[in-house]
Amino acid sequence: MKALLSILFALLLCGSAFSQFKADMVQTSEGVATTSKLYVEGSFYCIEQEEGGTAVRVIVNKDEMVTRVLRPEDKMYIEMSSTGMMSKMNDVFMSVEDLQGSTDAKLLGKEEVNGYSCDKYVVNRDGKDVMNFWVSSELEFPVKVVNLMGNKMTMELKNIKMGDIDDSMFKIPDGYTKMEMPGMK
Numbered sequence: 149m150k151a152l153l154s155i156l157f158a159l160l161l162c163g164s165a166f167s168q169f170k171a172d173m174v175q176t177s178e179g180v181a182t183t184s185k186l187y188v189e190g191s192f193y194c195i196e197q198e199e200g201g202t203a204v205r206v207i208v209n210k211d212e213m214v215t216r217v218l219r220p221e222d223k224m225y226i227e228m229s230s231t232g233m234m235s236k237m238n239d240v241f242m243s244v245e246d247l248q249g250s251t252d253a254k255l256l257g258k259e260e261v262n263g264y265s266c267d268k269y270v271v272n273r274d275g276k277d278v279m280n281f282w283v284s285s286e287l288e289f290p291v292k293v294v295n296l297m298g299n300k301m302t303m304e305l306k307n308i309k310m311g312d313i314d315d316s317m318f319k320i321p322d323g324y325t326k327m328e329m330p331g332m333k
Contacts (some may be wrong), residue, residue: 167288168313171305173197175240178299186305188289192318193241207318208239215239216320224325240303244281244290247271253281261291262306 173186173195184197191210198204205218208230215235218225228235236243247253248269256268259282266282282292287308295301 169308169310171308174306175303177301187313187317189313194317223323224327226327226329240293264291266291
């Protein structure tokens with residue numbers, strides 16, 4: 149019986165560890181909305197976006213805690229630690245993951261966001277609420293983030309579609325050159 153329970157528990161863990169979906173990632177700052185594409189498979193996620201008219205693909209491997217930023221136009225990429233300040237400042241998902249386990253984040257309860265039941269958190273610093281975020285246990289991923297300070301940036305996943313994601317989304321294509329940036333180890 150114990151062996152059967154152990155196998156079932158392991159299968160449940162494996163099944164939830166391989167959540168696969170794609171979504172529109174809508175970020176709004178100072179009234180201006182931009183939409184990027186997000187692809188998630190287990191411990192990997194990829195964001196396809198545009199920066200200054202140039203296509204950029206950001207691939208994050210949470211197991212290795214490595215972020216790779218690809219510029220398809222130039223067939224080059226840079227690599228950095230996902231725990232570094234640059235990653236945390238530019239990657240809302242890494243910031244939420246870091247905060248979710250901290251004493252600054254307090255679970256407020258459950259709310260539905262875009263059809264998904266989510267745990268809602270508030271982050272408080274020095275007596276001031278600075279961020280809210282909603283994490284779906286089904287997706288094992290943040291579905292919404294609201295920065296309550298400064299530009300009041302929001303990020304929300306919309307048009308979420310469960311399904312198999314091509315593994316190539318999370319790999320560096322052949323022919324790309326790694327560019328070394330000082331201080332980006």
